[in-house]
Amino acid sequence: MRPPEVDVCFTPEEIRPAQVAVVIDVLRATSTIAQALAAGYPRVVCCSSVWTARALRAPGSVLAGEIDCLRVPDFELGNSPVDLAVAGCRGEELVLATTNGSPAIVAASHAADRVLIGCLLNLRAVLAAVPVGAPVMIVCSGTNGRPALEDVYVAGRLVAALGGLPADAARVADARRCPRGCVGRGRVGRRRRQQLS
Amino acid sequence: MRPPEVDVCFTPEEIRPAQVAVVIDVLRATSTIAQALAAGYPRVVCCSSVWTARALRAPGSVLAGEIDCLRVPDFELGNSPVDLAVAGCRGEELVLATTNGSPAIVAASHAADRVLIGCLLNLRAVLAAVPVGAPVMIVCSGTNGRPALEDVYVAGRLVAALGGLPADAARVADARRCPRGCVGRGRVGRRRRQQLS
Numbered sequence: 001m002r003p004p005e006v007d008v009c010f011t012p013e014e015i016r017p018a019q020v021a022v023v024i025d026v027l028r029a030t031s032t033i034a035q036a037l038a039a040g041y042p043r044v045v046c047c048s049s050v051w052t053a054r055a056l057r058a059p060g061s062v063l064a065g066e067i068d069c070l071r072v073p074d075f076e077l078g079n080s081p082v083d084l085a086v087a088g089c090r091g092e093e094l095v096l097a098t099t100n101g102s103p104a105i106v107a108a109s110h111a112a113d114r115v116l117i118g119c120l121l122n123l124r125a126v127l128a129a130v131p132v133g134a135p136v137m138i139v140c141s142g143t144n145g146r147p148a149l150e151d152v153y154v155a156g157r158l159v160a161a162l163g164g165l166p167a168d169a170a171r172v173a174d175a176r177r178c179p180r181g182c183v184g185r186g187r188v189g190r191r192r193r194q195q196l197s
Numbered sequence: 198m199r200p201p202e203v204d205v206c207f208t209p210e211e212i213r214p215a216q217v218a219v220v221i222d223v224l225r226a227t228s229t230i231a232q233a234l235a236a237g238y239p240r241v242v243c244c245s246s247v248w249t250a251r252a253l254r255a256p257g258s259v260l261a262g263e264i265d266c267l268r269v270p271d272f273e274l275g276n277s278p279v280d281l282a283v284a285g286c287r288g289e290e291l292v293l294a295t296t297n298g299s300p301a302i303v304a305a306s307h308a309a310d311r312v313l314i315g316c317l318l319n320l321r322a323v324l325a326a327v328p329v330g331a332p333v334m335i336v337c338s339g340t341n342g343r344p345a346l347e348d349v350y351v352a353g354r355l356v357a358a359l360g361g362l363p364a365d366a367a368r369v370a371d372a373r374r375c376p377r378g379c380v381g382r383g384r385v386g387r388r389r390r391q392q393l394s
Contacts, residue, residue, distance in 0.1 A: 176373075
């Protein structure tokens with residue numbers, strides 16, 4: 001049997017129809033979502049804009065997110081996974097609107113039968129959730145339409161672990177998980193450390 | 198002085214305004230252009246379509262190219278750098294129309310002040326032609342809108358040689374020049390060997 005194809009979109013612009021999509025926004029949306037579920041939220045509703053999030057405000061909902069890296073004044077939380085872990089679960093659902101990650105998730109949901117959320121916190125869970133033999137499209141959320149190194153790094157980790165038939169873009173991402181001057185030496189951290197808290 | 202930024206577009210969709218663009222289509226347009234100039238053509242006219250190329254037919258012009266990997270029946274040459282080297286210079290200008298490379302060059306010419314043509318045959322010439330201190334946008338032509346490994350490999354070689362301030366996409370490409378399972382082991386050749394002649 002031919003192994004399933006694994007492809008990578010370096011930005012959401014490249015999203016196309018797929019059976020399974022794994023969306024990655026390490027800094028920060030998908031890390032925040034993983035943290036929210038770990039904190040006890042039964043669900044996280046991803047929005048393409050802060051306006052959509054506001055429209056979904058309801059009893060039991062907690063609004064979180066950012067717009068252009070700034071906290072939204074009328075939202076209960078920012079988009080920090082650390083802040084979310086400290087705050088703990090405060091409602092029945094987290095409504096999340098961020099600049100890059102949550103719109104990428106919404107876009108992927110229009111193109112893929114199943115959308116998974118990937119980050120460094122949940123790689124094993126993602127791998128366990130991918131149906132055996134299914135082709136996978138990994139979507140890097142990037143930053144304002146450009147590839148983000150930390151997303152490509154996680155994409156590369158997934159490409160290697162999935163072990164399917166990698167498309168060229170997946171092979172490019174796979175090389176990026178190699179530690180030569182990358183995450184292993186903390187260069188991502190230097191550049192975006194202020195966004196991490 | 199801050200070093201100049203070096204960025205990489207994995208596909209022509211990502212092209213944006215730039216001072217200097219280096220367009221890469223290893224298989225085959227930019228390799229064919231380098232070969233044409235080496236064969237003695239004074240100039241190569243790049244077209245966004247075979248119809249544009251036909252409109253430019255004139256005494257002294259030689260039409261070359263492909264459409265969906267097939268030779269164009271009324272063109273004098275295909276898009277093979279080897280065939281072009283064998284045929285030698287047969288006119289005053291080569292008019293080139295291919296599926297990915299020549300449209301990417303045309304697109305880059307609308308966005309950049311200066312467009313250079315890069316491939317494995319002319320890396321030193323490209324490096325010598327980049328103005329000192331200029332930010333560079335490297336454009337991978339890709340294949341039908343998706344990244345092509347051989348283009349990203351050459352982009353990575355340029356990123357490393359240029360030594361500027363690499364954007365995240367440039368750092369991703371830089372990792373791809375690492376020989377782990379890439380061009381050095383001939384995997385590109387296995388996949389597209391039939392396109393190489």
